[in-house]
Amino acid sequence: MHGTENLTRTIFDWSPLVVSLAIFVLTYAVIVTERINRALVALLGAGLMIFSGVLHQTQAFAGLDLNTIGLPA
Amino acid sequence: MMVIVAITQKSGVFQYVAVISAKSVKASPWGILVMLSTVTAVFSALLDNVTTVLLIAPIALLITDALKLNPYPYLFAIIFSSNIGGTATLIGDPPNIMIGSAAHLGFNDFLLHLAPLAALIFVLMLLPFYLIWGRKLSASAEDRAQVMSFDEKAAITDPLLLKQSMGVLTLVFAGFIMAHDIGLEPASIAMFGAALLLTLRCLPKSPEDQSHLVHKAFGEVEWVTIFFFVGLFVLVAGIERAGALKILAEKLVEFTGGDVAVTSYTILWVSAVASALVDNIPFVATMIPVIQNMAPVLGEENLGTLWWSLALGACLGGNGGLMGASANLVVAGFAERAGQPIRFMPFLLMAFPLMLATIAVSHVYLMLRYL
Numbered sequence: 291m292h293g294t295e296n297l298t299r300t301i302f303d304w305s306p307l308v309v310s311l312a313i314f315v316l317t318y319a320v321i322v323t324e325r326i327n328r329a330l331v332a333l334l335g336a337g338l339m340i341f342s343g344v345l346h347q348t349q350a351f352a353g354l355d356l357n358t359i360g361l362p363a
Numbered sequence: 364m365m366v367i368v369a370i371t372q373k374s375g376v377f378q379y380v381a382v383i384s385a386k387s388v389k390a391s392p393w394g395i396l397v398m399l400s401t402v403t404a405v406f407s408a409l410l411d412n413v414t415t416v417l418l419i420a421p422i423a424l425l426i427t428d429a430l431k432l433n434p435y436p437y438l439f440a441i442i443f444s445s446n447i448g449g450t451a452t453l454i455g456d457p458p459n460i461m462i463g464s465a466a467h468l469g470f471n472d473f474l475l476h477l478a479p480l481a482a483l484i485f486v487l488m489l490l491p492f493y494l495i496w497g498r499k500l501s502a503s504a505e506d507r508a509q510v511m512s513f514d515e516k517a518a519i520t521d522p523l524l525l526k527q528s529m530g531v532l533t534l535v536f537a538g539f540i541m542a543h544d545i546g547l548e549p550a551s552i553a554m555f556g557a558a559l560l561l562t563l564r565c566l567p568k569s570p571e572d573q574s575h576l577v578h579k580a581f582g583e584v585e586w587v588t589i590f591f592f593v594g595l596f597v598l599v600a601g602i603e604r605a606g607a608l609k610i611l612a613e614k615l616v617e618f619t620g621g622d623v624a625v626t627s628y629t630i631l632w633v634s635a636v637a638s639a640l641v642d643n644i645p646f647v648a649t650m651i652p653v654i655q656n657m658a659p660v661l662g663e664e665n666l667g668t669l670w671w672s673l674a675l676g677a678c679l680g681g682n683g684g685l686m687g688a689s690a691n692l693v694v695a696g697f698a699e700r701a702g703q704p705i706r707f708m709p710f711l712l713m714a715f716p717l718m719l720a721t722i723a724v725s726h727v728y729l730m731l732r733y734l
Contacts, residue, residue: 306604306605306606307605307606307607309605310601310602310604310605310607311602311605311607313598313601314598314599314601314602314607317598318641318645321641321642321645322641324686327587328591328642329587329588329590329591329594331594332590332591332593332594332595332598332645333590333593333594334594335594335597335598336593336594336595336597336598336601339597339598339600339601340597344601344604344605345597345600345601345604349600349604350597350600350601351597352600353596353597353599353600353603354592354593354596354597355461355464355465355592355596356464356548356550357460357461357463357464357548357549357550358457358460358461358464358592358596359550359589359592359593359596360548360549360550360551360553360554361364361411361454361460361549361550361553362364362365362411362457362584362585362588362589362592363364363365363366363550363553363554363557363584363585363589
């Protein structure tokens, strides 16, 4: 908890680099096709980043930029 | 901002501005195109692009219908003007908000570095618009007389709301200008403004009406865009933490030989082409950490030019394709409903070369001013 580095462990101990890039590229590819609403695709991809163990929820939320999220509101 | 704009919109002030614009040029078709483009560019610099085109596109369709003109040139000009106008300020375009926040660049930095170029590009863009469409546009005398008879005062449906929302908007913009110097973030100011305007609207109402009003106002928030941002930031945080962006930055520096000028030009052109084909928001979200990772090699003091290259490439690149920016798709939606759909390929064939011309102008600007 609370972003302790050694608590995140990638699923099956695969390389975090490969796993994160695979999720990233796959998500982008689906966004570009515009077949599924892009917000949903991005959130599903974000979920995979967390479930695969690349990121802990705390680290995921630390990545949010509050101006970018707050200004359109 | 969406909460503030959605409330302000009900006063009719945006329609008022449009009618005034059309009448000020005696309802001449080319004059209206220049006027609507100018209003779109200025609004896009101050509000977000999607909001601006949501307000201007219906007005353009209204006027072109009254004058029996093909709306396509007007909608095309609105798309370009919104992306060019948005380039000028911190709050004008999502890439600028993201870059400003990550690089600690304030409202005034964007005004000083990007606004002069955006203004120049806007004026230059009118030339191809004139050559392609402007000189051929014409409308009959009676149709023009009808537009001249529109009453702008009738557009203002709520004078009290007009005063309240203009007051709050003035405060918010003053806040944006000062924010950087007094250590405030723009999102705090926009949120406070929205709460203030809502409170002003709620004061004379019963508790039931208040809860209805607040509920409706928060419903106007662009939630889909916001959740898209949330997902993207988490995705980028994932590859960042896995070290992918550091490797990409190293490769990019290796390719450019660590030369600030070559790196800037590369970022400018690559961002432009990428942003024309895919939405510029995910692209910028990926590039920000890449540029941050270049600091040790290129030097912290040289990052400024790289940020401007990214902002110019991403914002102006959005003009290159129909999917390049969310505002483009909003305009396309209006065109479709009006029975004049904007097709992907014809738009690309005309917009992409024009976009590349704006990037060439930016290239010269970067060269003369920074490199």
